[in-house]
Amino acid sequence: MTSRLDHSLKLQIPFPDAKDAQVALRVLEPDPVLRPEDFQCSYTNIGNVLEVHFRSVDDRSLRVGVSNVIDSIKTIIEAIDELA
Amino acid sequence: MSSLPFASYSAPDVQKSFTVDAANPRYQSTDGSTTGPSPHVLNAGQIDRDKPAPPRTNPDGQMTALGSLRAHLTGLQDDINHFLTDRMEQAKRKRARVQSEEQNNSVDHNEATKY
Numbered sequence: 001m002t003s004r005l006d007h008s009l010k011l012q013i014p015f016p017d018a019k020d021a022q023v024a025l026r027v028l029e030p031d032p033v034l035r036p037e038d039f040q041c042s043y044t045n046i047g048n049v050l051e052v053h054f055r056s057v058d059d060r061s062l063r064v065g066v067s068n069v070i071d072s073i074k075t076i077i078e079a080i081d082e083l084a
Numbered sequence: 085m086s087s088l089p090f091a092s093y094s095a096p097d098v099q100k101s102f103t104v105d106a107a108n109p110r111y112q113s114t115d116g117s118t119t120g121p122s123p124h125v126l127n128a129g130q131i132d133r134d135k136p137a138p139p140r141t142n143p144d145g146q147m148t149a150l151g152s153l154r155a156h157l158t159g160l161q162d163d164i165n166h167f168l169t170d171r172m173e174q175a176k177r178k179r180a181r182v183q184s185e186e187q188n189n190s191v192d193h194n195e196a197t198k199y
Contacts, residue, residue: 009164011091013157016149059095059175063168070161071119074136074154081140081150 005040005055007062013073018048024076025050028069039065089153089160093167102163104156111159112147114139118165119158 015021025045033040039061041054052069056062091102104111114136121132136158139151147155 007093007095009091009093011089013089013153014087015153020150059168059171063165063172066168067119067161067165070157070164074114074157074161077150077154077157078137078140081148081154084150 005057007056007059009054009062009066011052011054011066011070013050013052015048015050018045020077020080021045021048021050023080024073027076028052028072031072033065035061041065041069089156091160091164093164095171100167102160102167104160106152106156108159110162111156112139112152114151114155114158116158116162118162118169 013021013024015024022045025043028043037057039054039056041052044051044053050073052073054062054066054069056065088104088106090104093100093102106112115138116136120135121130126132139147139155141147141151
């Protein structure tokens with residue numbers, strides 16, 4: 001049976017600097033998704049904006065996945081800010 | 085394009101946008117309401133040692149651009165978490181209602197076939 005990933009969320013994060021958005025993208029991309037049949041996410045970087053597209057089978061998986069990725073993004077932002 | 089984070093949700097039955105109001109204190113803190121320990125755990129005496137650091141500030145006391153972005157994201161994350169938690173509760177109530185209706189139908193059917 002193929003899952004229908006019909007619950008989606010698109011997140012746009014404008015960084016102050018295009019370089020920071022690209023750093024965030026490169027840090028996030030290697031993270032594997034544990035259950036790709038239930039939840040998937042993809043990252044793109046347009047100028048200074050990091051765009052994350054989440055797709056999921058239901059709201060529960062979406063909530064867990066989205067909140068985890070946002071936690072990671074906040075950690076990346078804090079690290080860039082502290083090391084700047 | 086806006087300089088504030090933005091999110092849009094889409095499901096077969098509903099669509100919703102999430103925006104940040106930079107003037108609202110909700111989007112000026114890194115201490116989110118949905119990302120720390122639950123009130124139950126805190127009331128039991130647990131100390132939150134993983135509490136996020138406050139947004140970084142410049143020597144003049146203003147938040148740095150990245151500190152401010154982290155605070156904006158924390159508020160947006162709370163909005164998304166609250167919305168999706170409500171949707172999960174709605175789905176749970178709907179499932180319970182359908183199950184109870186199915187059970188009633190099955191009892192009616194059994195009663196009807198008994199005689």
